[in-house]
Amino acid sequence: MSEEILEKLKENVIQGRKTGDDMGVDESLSGTPGVLELTESALSEDISPESIITKALTPGMEIVGEKYSKKEYFIPDMLASAEAVGAAMDVLKPLLEKSNVETKGKFAIATVKGDIHDIGKNIVAILLKGAAYEVIDIGIDVPEDKIVDVVRQEKPGYLGLSAMLTTTMTEMKTIIETLKENNLRDKVKVFIGGAAVSEEYARQIGADAFCADGFEAIKTLDNFQAT
Amino acid sequence: MTLLNDPIQIDKDKIFNRIGYDGDSVPSSRTASLVEDYIDNYYDLIAPSYSHTVKTIKSVNQNRVDVGDSVILESYKVARLMERCEKVAFFALTIGGYLEELATHLADKGLVLQATVLDAIGSGTAEKLAARIEQNIREEAGRDSMVVSRRFSPGYCDWNVSQQEMVFRALGNNVPGITLNESMLMVPQKSVSGIIGIGRPGNDIEQYNPCITCLEKDCPGRRR
Structure with a gap:
């Protein structure tokens, strides 16, 4: 049955x-x-x-x-x-x-400060939820302090940052720096995505991964889980 | 005003294209009926408004176009267009904020598919409205025996999105229904702004397309 x-x-x-x-x-x-x-x-x-x-x-x-x-x-x-x-x-x-059973992991996601695009973030969030990750959607136009607070309080293993514009993608670097200043950088893996960014930019700012879309995010997360 | 009040015909296939279907792929009945349902009913969710003005170009150099009244356009590619033109039309339009508020509400409730379809319809509507305003500017220019260029928006190619400020300055910082946030993005998002060059025929204004010689072949904004 x-x-x-x-x-x-x-x-x-x-x-x-x-x-x-x-x-x-x-x-x-x-x-x-x-x-x-x-x-x-x-x-x-x-x-x-x-x-x-x-x-x-x-x-x-x-x-x-x-x-x-x-x-x-x-x-x-x-x-x-x-x-x-x-x-x-x-x-x-x-x-x-x-029953103390853990989900595959906690993933916090936000569109960075100054950027109000949300549809891509929403698609990634629902796909990750569908892949059995616990998703914390922090929202759009989110300042770095709020993101750091969520990382500190909710302790997600993963943080996804979205930016659609060259003028807002620099905020991702600020967030990574702020995580370092607060001794939180080694507690969370940082993923970046959105039209403005690339694998090269991820390397430049010290993010852990660039994901072109939601599927790539799932694959990358699953790979991190496996290692 | 007819420009805003005439019904905007949304092309269903273009919406399918925006939500991920390519040429030959057939949407499921569920997706097709969802799109059709929203197309039949989206009109109550839009409140279009727009503003436009035409200004005479004062000077053009390598990377800079001076339109007077502290309106300076900084872009090599825009400058190459404007050196062929006498005037420049500035415009901004929006379909209002209701549609995207509903899309956000749906996404918050976990209905991301519906939110995505609605978002695509909003983008399609804003583009249709922009095409209509472009045509209106073309007709106005035609009455003075002038021709117009394609539309260019801040954020296209080497024209930085921060230059949105200049478009709004040219419009007297008074565009009904639209505000700029600190990143110079328009709120509501379903808004389009930009410029159109106006000049005499025979100066390759209508055909001017910097994408043709551009090496960024995979650029999402590439135009043919």
Whole structure:
């Protein structure tokens, strides 16, 4: 029974069906329960939150990632799946905390001071949430002091910074310097992204990685996890 | 004013393109109906406004165009265009802030797909409005037997986004519905500002395109 629920859950992640009302990618599961309903069913069958994540949500998202790489899926399909997993993670998070099970890691993300672009940041945030990371969205136009406060208080293992403009990307360097001044730089890996920045700029300012998009962020984070 | 009040026809395929579909790819029914639904209803979310003015160019040198009243445009490529022109039109427009407020609200609720579609429709609408204003400036210039260049916006190529200040200064720092933040970004985001060169025919003004000779082949702003 539990295997069956987990398999259905995975299928619904692949279809990006958050609830039973959702059409999914090809409507083949129309009228059946979606990710949220199945997550509740799985919990009521005493399937552990950890199993739900590792046997259904994560493998489902991995298949979504593969389909995206093969151009079978596109950004909207992948966002729908990530949203479905994100909603399931919201249900599971308190239970994981209660049972002292850790998520894959905590990722804080912000668009830097002076920059108000948010759509790219939001896409990265939902994809990471869909990949079972705990995401703290600090917002847009965020001053370095606020970012440092979040790093100090929330202790994320990873910090993502977004800038779309050459005039605002310099703020990333300021943030890294401020983290150093506060003895926090070695506590958090810093990722940068956005139209204005590059791998070379990441090296220049001492960031740990440049990620061109949300998928690259997931891969890079997973690689850091593995090492 | 018709310029602002006439319905703006949004091209569905361009919205699909903005959210990641290329030429031959077919969106799922879910995505297609989401886009169609927003296109049918987005009009209540926009409140367009714009401002434009035309100024006579005082002088042009290597990297600098002086338009008077302390309006100085600093860019080699803009200067190469303006040395062929007599006048320059400045414009700024916005579709208002409601649409992006809703997109932010949706994203905050975890509905990033809907927010992304709405954001794409907002960008598409602002671009359509900019094209309409460009056409209006072209027609005005045509009445004086003048021709116009393409649009150039601060942030394109070597024209720094901080020069937004000059566009707004030329417009008397009074652009309805738009403010500049400390990074010289327009708020609301779904706004477009820029310049259009105006001059006599036969000076290669309409065709002027610095992208043709530019070596940055992968530049996202490259124009054909």
